[in-house]
Amino acid sequence: MTVEEVTEKLQEEIVGRQKQIELLANLFGEKHEMSLPSLFIYGHTGSGKSFVTSKILEELQSNVVTVNCVECYCQKVLYEQLLQKVSTLTVAHGVHMDHTKCDNMNDFVKHLTASVKEQKIEDETLYIILDKAEKLRDMEAHILPAFLRLQEFTELNICVIFLTEIIWEKFRSNTGMCEPYTVSFPDYTKEEIFDILCLDCPPEYSKEFYASYVSLFLSVFFYVCRDLNEIRHLATLNFPKFEEPIKKGEATVNDTRKLWKNIEPHLKRALQTVYLREVSSSQWEKIQQENIAGQEVLVPSLHSRCYLELPFYSKYLLIASYLASYNPAKSDRRFFSKRCDKIKGSIKKKNERKSNHLLGPKIFTMDRLLAIFYSIVEGRVASSANLFMQISSLVTLHLLTQVSSDDPLELPKYKCLVSLDTIKSISRTVNFEILRYLYDFL
CATH class of the missing domain: 3.40.50.300 (P-loop containing nucleotide triphosphate hydrolases)
Structure with missing residues (x-):
């Protein structure tokens, strides 16, 4: 040729x-x-x-x-x-x-x-x-x-x-x-992805019917997923739920409204599995079958969507930075001293005007961060350059931010940027009950 x-x-x-x-x-x-x-x-x-x-x-x-x-x-x-x-x-x-x-x-x-x-x-x-x-x-x-x-x-x-x-x-x-x-x-446009997905039309259905499904599917998934392989896989995986009323005899191919009502809640749950980060295809199909049978099943690991994959000591450093940002400095001795178990119950908040979480994160020094870190980390940890590198990595990942100072001789100051849900999920991975150490939750 x-x-x-x-x-x-x-x-x-x-x-x-x-x-x-x-x-x-x-x-x-x-x-x-x-x-x-x-x-x-x-x-x-x-x-x-x-x-x-x-x-x-x-x-x-x-x-x-x-x-x-x-x-x-x-x-x-x-x-x-x-x-x-x-x-x-x-x-x-x-x-x-x-x-x-x-x-x-x-x-x-x-x-x-x-x-x-x-x-x-x-x-x-x-x-x-x-x-x-x-x-x-x-x-x-x-x-x-x-x-x-x-x-x-x-x-x-x-x-x-x-x-x-x-x-x-x-x-x-x-x-x-x-x-x-x-x-x-370049990446495919929405129209091009639509044309590609229509190529997967099952032989028992008309192209017009499958095109209507693809149009509904893209209205939900296109803005959260642009990867052609993933979106094509998800379209094929969720089509059986769309055709379910037709196979049961409850609707025809022209009952677009009824078909959409049947698949809408299913697609919302399927959004949680985009890129298959949390469940595999076989797990999702099993969950789908159990939901059809009338058993409400939650997608596994949804409680840890804020989970971050970090090194062991980086997790404790991030937890320590969160505590330093949202706890008053005056409460550190009560929370992290050796007698903390005896005196935690005696902490009383008098004349508190606002929650520290509503006021946002506060600035803390490197010394205070390391002092809290050594108090909460499991085992004895030697001070080394590796710890300081991990702090720099947290800054690079925008989990911490370094606050500039006019005096170059002063110790660096930081502020924690993660949310409460994120730090709670990270704390669960190291079995640390962070709410027990937060001043606002006493």
Whole structure:
């Protein structure tokens, strides 16, 4: 097939990627034409980068080698996987080939050149696709620039395609490198997602009926989820509840209002499982069946939606900062002294005008934070630079904020930014009853 025929065919089959298909097909060209040295394709997960690229190259019947960089934990594995796949391009399936050992880029270039010439494909373009290319940044600094100039090093018609989720500016190093041709895959619009979801229409229903379901579904989920894979999965997972009244004989395909009333509360509960962070598909289906049977079942782990995954001591540091922000300094001795169990009952709030939580977080010093931390943490903890690094990390995550001071010699001052629900959920993970130590809850 010619480039024009491939472009026309794929533009009809693939939704929302007409411009990218036309651009890539013209860049690839015919098998015997000279190609670009490198091509950088970026876009979010589920934007069609890998699918569109592989589909075009498949239709053009090009020589393609694909490697996922996540699987290549070192450069040796990356080189050997590429050489193994190149050596089997023109070999019949099932035929065993000798494993080529390769430790550095110099040997890789030599073995790659020899392998391409041995298979007599040096007159055709060889496409090397490096998926999850951002992992190359974790390898030695020379690897990425070398792949960008692989066509120059081998003196062959080789195009290296980088597929990644981040922009090219994040790849640049201080040493300078050849600039690849970049192609962007933007997120799908609501109309494009609608057209893609309509492709999953079950054969027993009309396209108009399934389109009405997709329209209702997107009105609920589009503003909280833009990932095509997740939203497509959730649409398929929740459709049985939409068709339930039809199967029971309680409604017809034209009773849109009745179908919507049946599925509305179900979709609200399903919003809690977006991205499947809290329940798996099988768990959600089980919950759905139990709800149909009349048993009201709560989605597990909903009480911990404010839960943050933090290191052990960071959790205690955040708890200590919350206590320092919302407790008066005069109450620290009563709460955190060795005799705290005896005197907690004697704390009385006289003439209190307002709750500390209504007034908002107060500023506290580093000394007070560490004093509370050492009082509440389990076991003995040695003071080290690691604790100060964790405090800096909490500031970076915007869980704490550092208050500037005019005097550079003063100790740093902080303010806690998390809510009461968040700190309660974090406290539960370390079995710390924070309400017992809050002045407002005595």
